[in-house]
Amino acid sequence: MTPDTLPQHATAVCKNCRAATDGNYCHQCGQATHLHVPSAREFLHEFIAHYVALEGALWKSLGGLLFKPGFLTCEYIEGRRARYLQPLRLYLTFSIIFFALFKFSGMEVINLGEEIPPSAVVVSGDRKAPEPATEFKRAVAPLVTGAGSFNTTLGQKVQHFLDLPRRDQEVALKGAFFSYTPYAVFALMPLFALYLRILYVRTGRRYGEHFLFALHTNAFAFLMFSVLLTLPPMLDFLELPLSLWLLLYLPLAMHRVYGGARLATGLRWIVLSLLHVLSLILAVMVAMGAALVG
Known part of the structure; x- marks a missing residue:
């Protein structure tokens, strides 16, 4: 007997929970007692x-x-x-x-803006403005310090993230x-x-x-x-x-x-x-x- 020709009539014992059953559904677990291998159409419908x-x-x-x-x-x-x-x-x-x-x-x-090369600086008069990257590192320095004081490994991971190129930071975020x-x-x-x-x-x-x-x-x-x-x-x-x-x-x-x-x-x-x-x-x-x- 092939799987496609399994009996269509109600079983005396539920195939799922082994409870004695009478009717179309098992009173114990609710599984149908009329079992057969579903066709593709029946499977999609279900x-x-x-x-x-x-x-x-x-x-x-x-x-x-x-x-x-x-x-x-x-x-x-x-x-x-x-x-x-x-x-x-x-x-x-x-x-x-x-x-x-x-x-x-x-x-x-996420858009962190364009990454400015370290050599790109702003000159005002005779004074050279701080590089943007330097200003950013100063701004986040407390974050690195706080993470490091809480957990050394965490501080290292934060520092590693900040050292990544801007594009890689965006991808990670x-x-x-x-x-x-x-x-x-x-x-x-x-x-x-x-x-x-x-x-x-x-x-x-x-x-x-x-x-x-x-x-x-x-x-x-x-x-x-x-x-x-x-x-x-x-x-x-x-x-x-x-x-x-x-x-x-x-x-x-x-x-x-x-x-x-x-x-x-x-x-x-x-x-x-x-x-x-x-x-x-x-x-x-x-x-x-x-x-x-x-």
Whole structure:
């Protein structure tokens, strides 16, 4: 008997967990009891259905995410979950798409300027101005000293990075950005939820609800950034309304999920945005620092 002619009827024992079963699915682990080697078409259909969720859940999730700020969070809290993509999958999907598009878009991430040869100096009167390279080394000398006092090896790596040609420094920083920034940004989600917990401490909501809200709103942000990044020139007129929607989305979502007066929501939004932007800057700086010690 070849693999292509495996029995199509229900098995008495589940092939996966060995539990006794009766019907189309195992009551213990949920695996189908009708087993056969899938054709290429069946395999593709299964991949699309389960991983891309093209059959319903994706479109319902996209519709709620794009046009109803806070809707998916409320649905999840109310227990209506199976019809939508899971929050973590939603966030990871759109964050991966954004960073992939950003990496291959050709946009300049790091620009340290043109490297000036050591012989290029500025003469003012009878005095010779310091070489730019010398001024730069003086400016970063405290960084090298501080790193060296903290850890000798770290200080050596920082010095090695600073001694690299400008082009090599840019390559190292770009590599660090795309290697570490996605993880650093994801690590901010618990912090984003903590900010919400503090801002809405009197609502009695659990931390998990704030984390859920963080995943949904940041998934929307990554989706919108991806759209703006790939917007063709003929649709440039959409850039302004899309940017405004991106700006207004978070306070509208906060009002839907948490309620309260609009003025109070607006104030919380400003505080939350400032804290998150500062956290993002710090996270990117840490990612850039990885280039110094890598």
